[in-house]
Amino acid sequence: MKHYAVKRLLQLIPILFAITFLSFGMMRLAGSDVVEQKMENTSGTVSQEMIDAAREELGLDKPFIVQYVTWLGNLLRGDMGTSYVSNKPVFSTFVSKLPATLLLAAVSILLTVIVSIPLGIWSAVNQNKAADYVIRTASFIGNSLPNFFVSLLLMYFFAIRLNWFPVISRGVSLQSVALPSLTLAIAMSAKYLRQVRATVLDELSKDYVLGAKARGVKFSTNMMKSVMKASLVTIITLLTLSIGSLLGGTAIVESIFMWDGVGKMAVDAINMRDYPIIQAYVMWMAIIYVLVNLITDVSYRYLDPRIRLGGTEQ
Amino acid sequence: MNSPITIRVQKVKKNRIRERLFIFLILVVILLLVSFFADKIVPYAPYAQNLSLSRQPPSAAHWMGTDQYGRDVFSRVIVGAQASVFSTLILVGVISVFGTAAGTLCGYFGGRTDSVVMRVSDVCLAFPGLVFALAIAALLGGGISNAVIALAVISWPKYARVARGQTLALKNSDFIAAARLAGDTSAQMILRHILPNILGPILVTAMLDIGTMMMELAGLSFLGLGAQPPMAEWGNMMSGGRSMLQTYPWLVLSPGVAIFLTVVTFNLLGDTVRDYLDPKNAGSQ
Numbered sequence: 157m158k159h160y161a162v163k164r165l166l167q168l169i170p171i172l173f174a175i176t177f178l179s180f181g182m183m184r185l186a187g188s189d190v191v192e193q194k195m196e197n198t199s200g201t202v203s204q205e206m207i208d209a210a211r212e213e214l215g216l217d218k219p220f221i222v223q224y225v226t227w228l229g230n231l232l233r234g235d236m237g238t239s240y241v242s243n244k245p246v247f248s249t250f251v252s253k254l255p256a257t258l259l260l261a262a263v264s265i266l267l268t269v270i271v272s273i274p275l276g277i278w279s280a281v282n283q284n285k286a287a288d289y290v291i292r293t294a295s296f297i298g299n300s301l302p303n304f305f306v307s308l309l310l311m312y313f314f315a316i317r318l319n320w321f322p323v324i325s326r327g328v329s330l331q332s333v334a335l336p337s338l339t340l341a342i343a344m345s346a347k348y349l350r351q352v353r354a355t356v357l358d359e360l361s362k363d364y365v366l367g368a369k370a371r372g373v374k375f376s377t378n379m380m381k382s383v384m385k386a387s388l389v390t391i392i393t394l395l396t397l398s399i400g401s402l403l404g405g406t407a408i409v410e411s412i413f414m415w416d417g418v419g420k421m422a423v424d425a426i427n428m429r430d431y432p433i434i435q436a437y438v439m440w441m442a443i444i445y446v447l448v449n450l451i452t453d454v455s456y457r458y459l460d461p462r463i464r465l466g467g468t469e470q
Numbered sequence: 471m472n473s474p475i476t477i478r479v480q481k482v483k484k485n486r487i488r489e490r491l492f493i494f495l496i497l498v499v500i501l502l503l504v505s506f507f508a509d510k511i512v513p514y515a516p517y518a519q520n521l522s523l524s525r526q527p528p529s530a531a532h533w534m535g536t537d538q539y540g541r542d543v544f545s546r547v548i549v550g551a552q553a554s555v556f557s558t559l560i561l562v563g564v565i566s567v568f569g570t571a572a573g574t575l576c577g578y579f580g581g582r583t584d585s586v587v588m589r590v591s592d593v594c595l596a597f598p599g600l601v602f603a604l605a606i607a608a609l610l611g612g613g614i615s616n617a618v619i620a621l622a623v624i625s626w627p628k629y630a631r632v633a634r635g636q637t638l639a640l641k642n643s644d645f646i647a648a649a650r651l652a653g654d655t656s657a658q659m660i661l662r663h664i665l666p667n668i669l670g671p672i673l674v675t676a677m678l679d680i681g682t683m684m685m686e687l688a689g690l691s692f693l694g695l696g697a698q699p700p701m702a703e704w705g706n707m708m709s710g711g712r713s714m715l716q717t718y719p720w721l722v723l724s725p726g727v728a729i730f731l732t733v734v735t736f737n738l739l740g741d742t743v744r745d746y747l748d749p750k751n752a753g754s755q
Contacts, residue, residue, distance in 0.1 A: 174593045182609055300733040302685035304692045304708065305726040308715060312723075316716050323716075404598025408689055412712075422601075423693055426608040438605040442597045 161454050171446055176231065179439035180224050183431050237432045241425075246432045250418060250440060257410070257417030260340070261402050263333050265395060267341035268348060273391065275345075276352025277384070283357060291349065298346025303405070307339045307412040324414040336413040340406065344398060351394055355387045389456070396452040404441050487745050494739040501735055505551040514542035516549040516702050525718050534724040537711065543720060546702040547728045553614060553703040555732065558684040561618045561625075566676040568622075569629025574668070576630065577637030578660055588634070591627035600686065607695035614703065617687055617696035625683070632675050636668035670747045677740035681733040688729055704729045 218226075230236070236246040279291040314335060315323040321335050359365070360383060407419035414420065418437055425433035504511070514532075520540035528535045534543035576584040594602070606620035640646060640663075649663050690696040691705030699706060704725040711721025 170589070171593060174589075175597070178593070179605075182605055185609060296737065297734075300681060300737050301730055302688055302705075302726075302733070304689055304705070305722075305729060308708065308712065308722050308726065312715055312719055404601040407600060407604060408693060411693070422604060426604060427694060429608075434605060434608050438597065438601055441601045445598045445601075 160457060164450055164454060168446065168450060172443065175439060175442045175446070176228060177224065179435050180227055182438070183435050184220065236436050239430055239433050241428050241430045246436045249421070249433065250436045253416060253418045253421050256415060257403060257406055257419060260333060260337055260406055260410070260415060260417060261399065263337040264340035264344065264402060265399065267337055268344040269395065271341060271345040272348040272352055276349045277356050279349070280353045280356035280360060295346045295349040298342050301342070303339055303343050304408050304412060306342055307336070307409055310335045310339055311412070332415070336409045336415050339409050340402065344402065348394060348398070352387070352391055355390045356383060359383045359386050393452055393456045396448065399448050403444060487742060490742045491746050494735065494742050497735050498739050501551070501555065501732060504548065505555045508549045508552045512545035512548050514545045516541060516545040517700060528720055535718070535720045537721055538714070543724050546707060547704070547724050550702040550704045550707060550725060550728065551732070553697055553701060554684055554688060554729065557614055557618050558680055558687055561621055561683055561687065562676050562680050565622050565626040566629050566672060569626040570633040570672050572626070573630035573633025574637050574660060574664060577634040578641065578656070578664065587630065591630050594624055594627045597624065600689070603686065603690060604695065607690055612695055612698045614691065614697040614701070617690040620690065621683060621686055629672060629675060632671055633668055636671055637664055640664055640667055674740070674744045674747060677743045678737070680736040680740065684733055684736070685729065
């Protein structure tokens with residue numbers, strides 16, 4: 157077990173290098189370097205000498221790899237440069253906006269769990285009955301709706317028509333988080349409902365359930381408990397795996413509802429070509445995503461006795 | 471299990487799936503024809519502005535109303551199908567062919583190329599989907615072809631993985647060994663024996679991917695990273711109508727419903743193709 161965790165951590169190193177390298181390379185490829193960007197913002201004539209001097213000062217005349225190493229060193233000290241637009245440090249901007257996104261993600265996952273697990277189980281238990289068809293149809297519809305359309309529909313009906321929620325978020329509050337998290341939860345529930353259903357159906361078709369049925373054990377809460385227990389590992393894994401992609405997927409929803417998180421920050425930065433911010437967003441999102449996946453993988457191995465005791469590799 | 475009743479049940483099931491497949495194929499063909507001939511069937515010129523007719527509610531003359539420049543929304547939605555449907559099909563076509571080629575070659579030959587390509591795909595998968603697409607789109611600038619490139623870069627590994635897994639599973643089977651004994655070259659083996667056998671799962675992945683890709687492409691356009699105004703594209707049109715949601719909801723609802731219905735059609739076809747190719751429903755032919 158420990159061996160596996162260590163192995164996975166070591167595998168992480170090249171991936172982290174690749175992520176930082178790509179994020180750094182992206183900035184370079186963007187073609188506009190810091191100096192030109194800054195000079196553009198300050199009006200007045202700029203001579204080539206001034207540009208060259210500023211380049212030398214920032215170390216931009218050095219080879220690419222040297223620049224990368226310097227940048228990586230700064231990064232490890234939490235220094236990611238300053239935003240072209242606000243001139244504030246990028247790292248602290250990112251950190252200040254992260255909690256809002258995490259809150260949005262947490263509420264969405266909570267809603268997804270509340271919706272998809274009971275409905276998925278209900279659907280599986282009533283396989284091929286009316287309830288199952290209704291739930292499956294709803295999940296199919298949810299899967300075919302783009303999240304920006306869901307956002308706008310919810311906004312139109314609940315914020316504009318019914319006036320239950322604010323149209324644009326007023327700071328971090330329960331009312332403001334409702335619609336954006338509902339949007340994300342609809343898409344995720346539609347996806348996970350199917351998987352919960354499939355997992356439970358799979359478990360229900362196993363020999364111990366059939367045996368119990370054959371012996372005349374009534375389909376009771378007790379039996380549901382053992383089915384649930386067995387299905388839960390898979391379901392929890394699926395949900396934790398979705399955290400990473402959820403964090404990335406908040407961008408559109410955040411910018412529609414003006415939710416002040418990192419997703420909206422990134423979209424705004426893209427529109428204003430604020431490359432240091434985009435770079436920080438891409439890199440940290442990738443790192444968070446990779447770490448979450450790693451933790452899930454390792455804890456999954458720990459939770460599943462077949463894998464833990466058998467020690468079989470995939 | 472092969473009692474006459476089972477065989478009969480399987481046959482009925484298979485026939486039902488075939489019927490559904492036929493219906494959804496027809497729907498998709500209609501959709502493709504509409505997108506292809508969009509320019510010719512629209513009632514109004516989709517880019518013609520007429521400010522005296524701006525922001526008309528839906529009526530007999532303008533089924534989905536007009537936008538702020540007096541352009542007919544219905545015509546724009548029809549023409550928008552072209553941008554959305556064709557760019558999505560090109561995108562899915564390119565990534566499925568490229569991903570399958572990469573995955574099959576990696577699985578078949580193994581070795582260093584295999585580990586390099588798989589590590590590259592690991593890195594592509596290390597970024598949460600839309601984040602990487604956002605970054606690439608930001609790097610390349612707006613435009614629908616750039617959005618297609620951005621999504622292609624993040625999406626090909628999915629196909630490479632499926633193709634590689636399938637190839638690995640086939641590689642050691644008896645018929646491949648027999649073909650090798652018969653003196654087939656590697657190219658012959660891949661083209662004649664491996665590819666035809668892995669095409670099913672790839673096709674299913676691709677069919678089910680069309681809806682998702684269409685939504686992501688429209689999402690990028692919605693954020694201003696795909697199709698640019700004044701191009702009639704659904705994500706772009708919704709983005710333009712967004713600020714007028716309160717007063718002129720049809721500007722958002724019409725393209726939104728168009729995306730929804732198109733994605734539903736492709737997803738229905740995808741699900742049916744999956745059921746059709748599922749060995750559990752194979753039936754006795």
